Each structure stands twice: as structure tokens, then as C-alpha cells.
Amino acid sequence: MYNPSEKSVTEKKPRKPGPVKRPYFSSEPSDRMRRLHRATLSLYTDLSLDGTLRRIVQAARDLTQARYAALGVPDGQGGQLMFLTEGLSAAEIAHIPHPPIGVGLIGEVYRSGRSIRLPDLSRHPRSSGFPAGHPEMKSFLGVPISAFGRPVGQIYLTERIGGAEFTEEDQALIEMLAAHAAAAIENARLYRQVQDREGELAARNRELELVNSLSTAVSTAIELEPLLQGILDRVVTLFGAKAGEVFLRSEDGDVFVPVIQRGMADEAFWAASQFRVGEGFVGRVAETGKAIWTNLAEAGEPRFLRRSVIDAGFGTLVSVPLLARAQVVGVMSLAFLGERPLRVDELGLLEAIGAGVGVAVENARLYRQARRIAVLEERERIAMDLHDGIIQSIYAVGLTLDTAKIMLQSAPGESESAMRQAIERLNSVIRDIRAYILDLQPSRVPMADLAEGLLQLANEFRANTLVEAEVRADDGLGRTLDPAVRSAMFHISQEALANVAKHARASRVWLSLRGEDGLVVLQVIDNGQGFDADAATPLLGHGLSNIVERGHAIGAIVEIASHPGDGTTVTVRLPVGRPA
């Protein structure tokens, strides 16, 4: 197997360390120096660590005409962090059972910090041989790369083409290359550090963006589910979670029910459909108000966690409370594949998000309550209207008919006139009911020109109420508005006129539609009795809340100005000319 005639006489010479003062270039020295120079320059063109290492090992192989070249980067514990090879085919690499483990010559170069040059590496006392399947290698040159006295890697060359062994000149060249390589590796390391910092900064930025968009969403959103969905999506993405879900406290008790899920489409995560306080991860967070980080594989919660979840590779669960006024209103959970440690600042961010979302949940709940009250008030209003107009009128007619019946024998003349009166009153009741139904009809299709729609409303209003109504609109403006705006402004006008008819006791109403300073301004003004606009609560029950809501829906600002005795002005200002 081994050539017994080979001698290991050269081993001592390369043990002389230090810079090479006297080059021993035996052949074409200037050519090899030029190639070294070119190679070293190329080391600085690429700042990635992988690219730099690859260039070093390629340059070393070129310079020495070795058949095989390798570069190892120590992991600092005697092993190899990286091991790059040149000259081995993919098939050859595939046959080598494992990368070098650093016990033989490779470990020796690292430990001694010196170059080793051998005509036959198998003869060296430190040689531990090759694993089965490794190509045959004989001549060997190993050169350490060190930066600031610290080993950062080694260059290995074997099987010098055309020559039996590596020369002193080869060694000198590679040692010079190694000096440059050390600098290049350090550069690449520093660059990677800078990049990591930048990555961290970018991550911080994304977190800030999330918190920022969250606070905007929290203060404006009224529909809870889309808000929760949006936040959960972002949090799942930011943290690289595989799945996420949000539980909310049910309105009537201490049960937490899932409302939003993501990434668990196929199967539910939990064996229970809801959790009581103290029950399961969700219930524990609800009880303590504190975040929980759990290693699922170790924690094992056979009562609630489905086996299939663990089988699917989920290993970490993080649950944070959604807090509002120190109450847990919900629980948000993230699930990760495998083990996912959570840094303190990440947990802090999650808890901050939980607090923000909690406020949003509470806001939405209060809004729903207010809406419910408004609906109740609306029903009350309809009942009152029926009382005021319709039932009373019919009751009066009925009483009149009852009286007429009594007088039928004794005073037929009076009886007849009472009946005639009753019929007249019934006709007027029918007209009242018609008008009332017309008023209750919420949606009417507005026409293509809002100005025309306003004219139509004014005409109807005049006919029904005998109150004078006047419309002024900028020429053509009513046609330029898009359908949603047209519809909203039409209905706002309708609602405002209905309010005037019911409450204002006005003698005159003005409707106007004009454009000014990038705004479309709609106004409905009456000269009626007005009301105290500062008393904010009646807004909910009135048609006024509908007006405000409709205005907000199209991005307009709605102002309702009124004083007792001074009439009422409803103003809707919509910014135009830029995307909504």
C-alpha cells in the first residue's frame, strides 16, 4: 500500500515558522508571485465568509498544483466548524463517510499552529489514516491561518500534480496566502457581524411598525374580527410561528372561546372547544394574567392538547393575555415547530401587543353595547311614533263609532255625522301610516346626479311638511361624485330632513352642495327650534348618529351644530382629489 522508499526527511524544515525572508523560488518565480498577488487581491472582492473561504482554497490549489485542497475552520473545541474541499468530485465526496474529525494531522496543524509538509502523510506518527472510501493521498502540506495569534483556519493540500512532494517554495507561497487569508476571513467575520446588527435593527423596525399599526388599528377599528385576524397574521409572520389563535372571554361568563385561528386549518389544536378560567394553557393565562412559554413535548397536556399536534412537529407554545383595564379579556397563542426559545424582548413585545389588542377588544365590546342600546332606543322611538300618531287616531275613530252606535236610535242625525267624521279620520290615519312607512324606508336608490336627488328630496319634503325647502348646488358637482359618496350624501340629507320634520318645528330648510378647497361640502340647515348639541347622549338614539356613521363611512367629517332656538346645521365635509 505505501511506498516504502519514501522518506520523511523534510518534516523538520517546515517547522521553522515566521515570515519567509528569502524566497527560494526555483522556477518561474515572478509568475507564481504574480499569481499569488492576483489570488490575494481576489480575496477582498467578496465580503461573504463562504465566498472568501472558497476563494482561499481555490487559490491554494492553483498556486501549488495540488490535486486536492481543503480549508478547515475550527469550531474552537477541537472540531471543525466548516470544511471546504477542492478537487474531490461529488461522487468522491459522497463516498467519504464523514468530514475530518480533527484527530490526525489536521488536528496537529491546528494544535501546533505550524505548517507541516510531508512526502507521505501516512508515515507521520500522528497520521490516523483515512476512513474507508476516502481517495488515496500521499504528499501533504498543511498551513495554519492565524489572525492575531488565534487560529482561524487551516489550508491542506495533498497530491501535488507532477511532483512527488510539495516544495519549500510551495510552503512559502501558501504561508503568504494564509496571511492574507487571515485578514480576509476577519473582514468577512466583521462584515457578517455588521450585517447581523443590521438584521437586528430591521427586525426592531418591523416590530415598531407592528406596534404602530396596531395602535392605529386599535383606536379606529370597530369590527373586531378583521382586526384580530390582521394582528394575528402579522404577529405570526413577525415571530416566524407556524400557527396562532386568539381566544376571547365570552360575553356572559368566564369561558374563553376561540375566535380567530391561523395555520391550523386541518385540525383543531385543542381537544376542548372552550376553556374555563384555570383550565389548560388558555385558562391558566386567563387566571394569572401572565404569559406562558411551554415546551409542548415535555409539558404534555393530555387532557387538552391533541396528540396529532405534537406529531405534526409543534414543540413550543407561547400564550399571552389580552388585557384591558387589568382584566384578561382574551388570550393570544403562537405555536412553533420544534423548540423556539423566546428572548425577553420578544416576550415583552408580545405582551405589549396583548395589552393593545385587549383595549381593542374592550372598545369593540363597548361599541356593540352602545349599538344595542341605540337599537333598543330606535324600537322605543318607533313604538312612540305609533302611539303618538296611529293607535291614538284609530282609538279616537273607534270611540266615535262606539258613540255613533249608541246614538243610532235616539239621535240618528248626530249618529250619521259622527260616522262621517269617523270615516274622514280613518282616511287621515291611512295617509299618516303611508307617510310613516315612507319615512321608515331606509334605502332609496339615489340618482346619477346628487343635485337632482336633493331637489327630489326637497320637493317631497315640501309636499309632506308644508315647510319651505330650497336647494343650491354647484353646477355639475353632483355628477362627479362616486356612487358610494352620492348614496351616503343622499341618505344623510334624507335623514337630516326627517329629523327636521320630526323635531325642528322649522318653517324653512336649506340644502346645499358645493366644492371648496379640495372639499365637497353638503349642508342641511333649518330655522327650527334647535337643541342642545352639547348634550352628547341623545346622539345615539337620534337619526343624528346615523348621519355621523354614514359620513364616517365615506371618510367625511360630520359636524352637527345647534342651539336651542337657533335651528340646526348639519355639515358634511369630504376631502376629494386624493385617493381615499
Add this chain to the structure above:
Amino acid sequence: MAVGTPRLYIIDEHGPVRRALAERLSRVGSVTVVGDAAEPSQAVEAIHTDAIDIVLIEIKRSDGLGLELVRQITAPPDAPKVIVLTTYPTDWEEAAAKRAGAAAYVLKDLDAKELLRHILAAPG
């Protein structure tokens, strides 16, 4: 006070109802309709001066003073009996009317006998 038919007063904001009720009840013979009013002040004064025995009052008012009116009318020791009328009933309104001192809470139906039964029932 002269012994005779009970003297009755009607308070309701709806004019036609007021007049039709007065007309209908005056045909009964067993009561005397003394007057009617929409406004509380007018009613309270009339009740004071006209020796009214029974007041019919529509509890649902646009000024929201229906219950308050019942309370005021029934407050004095020799107060008339108050019968509350309503177009549509609610439980809380009935309870509140009784607490305010109403003797009866009667739905506005075209059943004169029922209404008279309450009017002629012993005060209490």
C-alpha cells in the same frame, strides 16, 4: 261634595282622542265628564278647582311627564282616583304607574264596559 255621578277629567295630548273619549263617556250616564286637557298645568288646576273624583290620564307623553303627573295628582290626601290609560302596555310602566299612585292601568281598547268597570270601581 254633592252626591251624584262621579266627576271625571281627561288628560291626553291627542285632541281627537280626548274629545272622542269625552263624547263617548258622556253618553254613559253614570259619570259626568267635567273637562279635558292636553297640558299638565291646565289639568292640575282644573282638578283642584272642579272637585274631580276620577282622572283618566294617558301615561305616554311627548314631554315624558306622564308618571310625574300621576304622582302629583295622587299626592294630596283627598286626591281623585287616577286611572292610567295606555296605547300599548309594558310591564315596567304598569308597575311604575301603580307605584306612582294609579288605581288602574288600562289598555286603550274599544271596550267601554271594561273602562267603566274601572271608573266605577270603589276607590282604593
